[in-house]
Every structure is written in structure tokens, then in C-alpha cells.
Amino acid sequence: MIHFTFPRKYDAPVVGFYRMLTPCLIIKDMELVKSITVKDFSSFYANEFYVSIESDAAFGGNPFAINGDEWKQKRSHITGSFTAGKIKAMFSNLEAGAQSMSRYLKKLTEAGPKVLEAKEICSVYTLETVLSCAYGVEAHVFDKPNSHFFEMGQKLYYSQYLGTFKFFLSIIFPKISKYIDVRFTNEQTEAQLFDMIRTSLEHREKSHTDAKDFMSTIASLRPKYNEKELLALATAFYLDGQETTGLVMGHLLYELAANPEAQKKLRNEVNDYFGKDGGQVTYESLQEMPYLDACFKENLRLHSILHYLPRVCTKDYTYTFPDGSRPPLVIEKGTPVMIPIFGIHYDPKYYEDPYKFKPERFLDSDIKQPLMGFGEGPRACLGRRFGIAQVKAGVAYLIKDFEVSVNQKTKLPLRTDAWDFLVVSTDGVWLDFKKLS
Numbered sequence: 001m002i003h004f005t006f007p008r009k010y011d012a013p014v015v016g017f018y019r020m021l022t023p024c025l026i027i028k029d030m031e032l033v034k035s036i037t038v039k040d041f042s043s044f045y046a047n048e049f050y051v052s053i054e055s056d057a058a059f060g061g062n063p064f065a066i067n068g069d070e071w072k073q074k075r076s077h078i079t080g081s082f083t084a085g086k087i088k089a090m091f092s093n094l095e096a097g098a099q100s101m102s103r104y105l106k107k108l109t110e111a112g113p114k115v116l117e118a119k120e121i122c123s124v125y126t127l128e129t130v131l132s133c134a135y136g137v138e139a140h141v142f143d144k145p146n147s148h149f150f151e152m153g154q155k156l157y158y159s160q161y162l163g164t165f166k167f168f169l170s171i172i173f174p175k176i177s178k179y180i181d182v183r184f185t186n187e188q189t190e191a192q193l194f195d196m197i198r199t200s201l202e203h204r205e206k207s208h209t210d211a212k213d214f215m216s217t218i219a220s221l222r223p224k225y226n227e228k229e230l231l232a233l234a235t236a237f238y239l240d241g242q243e244t245t246g247l248v249m250g251h252l253l254y255e256l257a258a259n260p261e262a263q264k265k266l267r268n269e270v271n272d273y274f275g276k277d278g279g280q281v282t283y284e285s286l287q288e289m290p291y292l293d294a295c296f297k298e299n300l301r302l303h304s305i306l307h308y309l310p311r312v313c314t315k316d317y318t319y320t321f322p323d324g325s326r327p328p329l330v331i332e333k334g335t336p337v338m339i340p341i342f343g344i345h346y347d348p349k350y351y352e353d354p355y356k357f358k359p360e361r362f363l364d365s366d367i368k369q370p371l372m373g374f375g376e377g378p379r380a381c382l383g384r385r386f387g388i389a390q391v392k393a394g395v396a397y398l399i400k401d402f403e404v405s406v407n408q409k410t411k412l413p414l415r416t417d418a419w420d421f422l423v424v425s426t427d428g429v430w431l432d433f434k435k436l437s
């Protein structure tokens, strides 16, 4: 909350506060944000996490939670799996997942419109597509809603409240983190995930295919890492890419339901492209749809998945304000530095009418306003391209085949759960789904 209110309350480039005895900074000035995240990244390359691979193998070995040379090396090893060419090669799996979601919803709504929890549907779609794109597992979760894969998606996170409590405790008192066993992932789910990945890896290694996909990248890293590190790295696709994209997609459906004009405009665009591409949509045409892109960006502005980017100063740093209006700012090594995504995205200085869903503001391709929903600089989201393709493909199919609208069960505006590390709606995203003929 303070990342939202502080920057708005104090008209200053930087706001300081104490977290118990630790001085922390919230950075609002965009020049300084760019210096910290991009230009002078070498002084801020750590994220503020104290989760070890011993207490939580899946999360503790994830690029998001590791720092220093280990982070640099592990991130560089898997970066090649997320190029435009690789995502294009996975596109048929995304399309198959979107079609299977649409078939499932058509069955459900055959007899008339139905009230459904959109975020859950989107999470099943992202589960199915992550499993097939990353691990080559055809789970068909929509056809088998009771499968263990579905359960795996549902139980991914360790007790939400206890996990978040321990996480905050570890941030406030980093030295005790190794004694309190900070965990994000449920142990049982972690074991299931590791089993699935082990099988997929063995299969890949035995099949000697020349497929250049995520699993073959992981297999090629075997000599460099021990079993736990390898599995943790392989799990990154699932941990970072399933819940996040499900959330973004659920929020986008919510905004389209609450803004029927935008929904209509998007449907017209989507139908035009489906018409051109013979009833399907290609990876290239998804990149071309300007209104879909604008809706995606505007939704990311309104509903970031993180409250803030959690950097830590790793080397004493002095910043000189370019206009000389203030004395230089000295940041000491070890100071937590927070980039308040919401505080920036809802600042009327950057976005007029910041609470409104107005995709049109992103139709101007020269727009220079800050959009930090995927983070910034060398630590920015690794799966950005995949996440965008996944959400756009899913939403394109849904909007072509269904009308979504708000109903009495929909909470307007959405409330978020302060106990969740990610920005999750407390009440779910309940929408009416009506099949279009």
C-alpha cells in the first residue's frame, strides 16, 4: 500500500521510510528509476529475496530470487529459450490451448449465459499451455478437470498467509531467514512438478531429437548444475509463467466486461484478422492487431502483477540530479530500493484519467509514458514475449466466441489481497459468459 500512497502524498523524487531499523527508499523520479534499473544497474543488481534453494528448491533456485554472479549465469543460460523465433515455434500449442478453452466454454454456455470465475478459467488455459510449450506434456486440463495437473496448479503455493508472513519477516530481518524456512511453493506440488520435469527431461535425452526447445536447453545444462539446481531452473517457466499470465488475462477480461465499447471494438478487430487468416490466427497477425496490443498495455498499466520492483543497492551509489535542483542523493550499499509500479502507473502526470481503462492512449506508437508491468533493465521479465503471446492468443479466441459482461457478483472496482505476494483480486473475477453464434 505504501508504494501507492507515499509517492502520491509527497511530491518528491524519492521518499524514504524506515522498515523497523532499516532505511528504505521509494523512487518516483523516472530519470532516477532508469538509472537504477538500467544505466547504473551494476549498483542495484539484486532483488530483495532471502529464499534459499535448501528451504524452497523451486523458488530459491529461480532467476527471480537469486542474485550476483549466480543470477547472471543462470539467466543467461535460459535466455535463448525466449526469443521471438522460439515463441513462434510454440505458437501452435498456444492456439491449441485457446481452442480447447473455447470448446470447453461453449459446452458450458450451450443452454445460455453462465456466471463463471474468469481468473480460474484463464489459469487453466495458462496451465495447459505452459505444460505443453515448456515441458511437452499434453495435459488436456479442460477435458479432464479432475486431473492431478489441475490440482497441481491450484496447490502450487505454500500456505498463502504463513508464506507471506515468513516472507515479510525475512525481508525485515534478513539474518533470521535461514532459520524460519521461507517457502513459497507447496512441498508436495514441488515434488510433483520435479517428477514431471524429470520424466520430460529423461524422455528428451533418450529421444535424441534435434528440437531446440526449452527442455533441450535444460538438458544441455546438466553438466553445469546439480540435480536440484537444474530442476529449479526448469521450473522457472511454470512458476513465473503460469499464475502471472493467468492473472493478467483474467484482469483483461474484467476490463473488457466493464467496458463494453472497448470489447466491441476489439471483437471487430479480432474478427477481421480471423477472417483474413482463414478462421485461425497466426503469430504474426497477433503482433499486428493494434487494438489488442493497446488493450493489453492498458490492462498491464492498471493491473500490474507486482506492487513494486524490489531492488537492493549492491554498491554505494551517488546520484546527481540533472537539473541541479537538489543536492546529490547518496544511497548506501544494502539499502532496499523500491520502484513503485502502481504509484507510477496511476500518476496523472503520466496518464490523464489514470483510473479509467482507455486503450486508445496506447494506439500512439510513439508513446513515451512509463509502463513497468514487465519490470525494467537487465532484470526485466524473461518470459515477456511468451506472456504477451499467451494472453493475446487466449483473449483473441475468447472475444471472438463469447461476450463477457459484469453481473451482480462482480466486485467493482476489483479489490486486491494484501496478503498475496502477487496482485490478486480478493473476490475473484466473476463474469457472465455468453456464447456468440
Ligand code: HEM
Pocket: 047, 063, 064, 065, 075, 236, 237, 238, 240, 241, 242, 244, 245, 248, 305, 306, 309, 310, 372, 373, 374, 375, 376, 377, 378, 379, 380, 381, 382, 383, 384, 386, 387, 388, 391
Ligand atoms: C503477462 C505475464 C507476465 C508478467 C506481467 C510478468 C511480469 C514480471 C515482472 C514485473 C518481473 C520483475 C521484473 C523486474 O524485476 O524488473 C518478472 C520477472 C520474471 N519473469 Fe515475468 N511476467 C509474466 C510472464 C512471465 C512468463 C510467461 C515467464 C516465463 C516463461 C516469466 C519469467 C520471468 C522470470 C524468469 C523473471 C525473473 C527475471 C530476473 O530476475 O532476471 N514471466 N516478470
